[in-house]
Amino acid sequence: MTQEVRGVVARTENAPVETETILIPDPGPGEAVVRVQACGVCHTDLHYKLGGISDDFPFLLGHEAAGVVESVGAGVSDVAPGDFVVLNWRAVCGQCRACKRGRPWYCFDTHNARQPMTLTDGTPLSPALGIGAFSDKTLVAAGQCTKVDPGAAPSAVGLLGCGVMAGMGAAINTGNVGRGDSVAVIGCGGVGGAAIAGARLAGAATIVAVDLDRRKLDSARGMGATHTVDAHDRDPVDAVRELTGGFGADVVIEAVGRPETYRQAFYARDLAGTVVLVGVPTPGMTLELPFLDVFARGGALKSSWYGDCLPSRDFPMLTDLYRQGRLDLDAFVSETIPLDGIEGAFAKMEHGDVLRSVVLV
Known part of the structure; x- marks a missing residue:
């Protein structure tokens, strides 16, 4: 059943972002719906808003996120409903020449969910880096979900999804x-x-x-x-x-x-x-x-x-170091904000006032 949730959308180049109702379909084969708990505000999201990455507006922004798997589609075995995950934007294919050479961190055919998330009028959304996590929930490829220690703070380990890992x-x-x-x-x-x-x-x-x-x-x-x-x-x-x-x-x-x-x-x-x-x-x-x-x-x-990372290897390791007190991920979180605070976070970012603003959903 299609779900209605909130999401932060950039409709046109350099226009203020808007919190809108978006539609999330049930996960298809190889896909997962994730209930987002926290998502960092990254420069890449600002680049999307400014039209510096592509002109595939409207964009569903947000990608540096952690949350809980709500449901999975057919054929998904690596994650299950209830798993706490960090989202990544390089779900490796396992079949390209890099993967077959044992270097999946260079995968040349990474993938995202096949089904689109849409506005209520049916307009397809382009999710930032194939994730779109400035939202209550998002649809991703199951390979974009990496299980980590559920005792970790979502606001901290979500940052492994992009900037900190890079x-x-x-x-x-x-x-x-x-x-x-x-x-x-x-x-x-x-x-x-x-x-x-x-x-x-x-x-x-x-x-x-x-x-x-x-x-x-x-x-x-x-x-x-x-x-x-x-x-x-x-x-x-x-x-x-x-x-x-x-x-x-x-x-x-x-x-x-x-x-x-x-x-x-x-x-x-x-x-x-x-x-x-x-x-x-x-x-x-x-x-x-x-x-x-x-x-x-x-x-x-x-x-x-992406720091030449392999999420399945690096995210759990760095999360464990964080849990052991050997890696202070909390130090990167300058502030936590609500979903409607992203325009203000972009302004602080441009002025150099924060390392990371983190949206708590």
């Missing part, structure tokens, strides 16, 4: 940060802060946080940064080199997504070091580097998609 994975999975390494993180918002926390978990000895916002640098210390650099006052490349014995960092994580900060990351790494790009550029940006420098400095230039 940052932590950039350090642990993509950057392969190891014990004793030096790490620099350029851009210390939610994703950059998570990269710092990931570097600390991995055992990095020196973690340099770089940003223009002193508030973010203060929070970076709480995440595990050993040093902070205010880019207003010092050249980030010179500062990182000075703090790493003149050599540069073993791993530099760029969490801004701009050519100028990527150049800083490139030159702030040690010879044969690694640059990890996890900040998302906008269409039209271009990068220019001296080709000889790319050759002569060696090492690796990597892009990190």
Whole structure:
């Protein structure tokens, strides 16, 4: 039976979002309906609203979420009604060339629910990242549901669904940060802060946080940064080199997504070091580097998609670390808000006032 629930919809480009009645169908084969408990307000949702990702309006926003499975369709065996889950936007297919090579975190054919959620007049909604979790309930592919410890706070572990996992994975999975390494993180918002926390978990000895916002640098210390650099006052490349014995960092994580900060990351790494790009550029940006420098400095230039995570492996592990007190996910939650508070959360995000606003449904 189709259900009527509330959902936050972006109808047209850059128009204020609206809380509307939406229709959720019963789950079909391979699908699940999830009762949403909490959902973080991510920059990606703002990009959808601004038309920066696609023009498939109207969008049902929200994707960084945790909740409880309400019902499942035919053929679903990995999750069942009552399971507490974190939602992910890369349900792996198990059949593509990456999956068959044993590297499912690079799956080239991830999928979402096949049935549409709609407005009451039948207009199909485009769910953000195939999730659409600024809603009482949402319809997803069952593979987008990852079971985690039900004792965890939804407002905290829901953040693993996107930003926190992207940052932590950039350090642990993509950057392969190891014990004793030096790490620099350029851009210390939610994703950059998570990269710092990931570097600390991995055992990095020196973690340099770089940003223009002193508030973010203060929070970076709480995440595990050993040093902070205010880019207003010092050249980030010179500062990182000075703090790493003149050599540069073993791993530099760029969490801004701009050519100028990527150049800083490139030159702030040690010879044969690694640059990890996890900040998302906008269409039209271009990068220019001296080709000889790319050759002569060696090492690796990597892009990190979703922190190169495998949700079935990483979400439960990080949730367990959170439950053990070894990973402070609560520190990323700046405020909790109701479903109709998202426009205000977008404004705070643009002004740099929050790491994450989290909607409690």
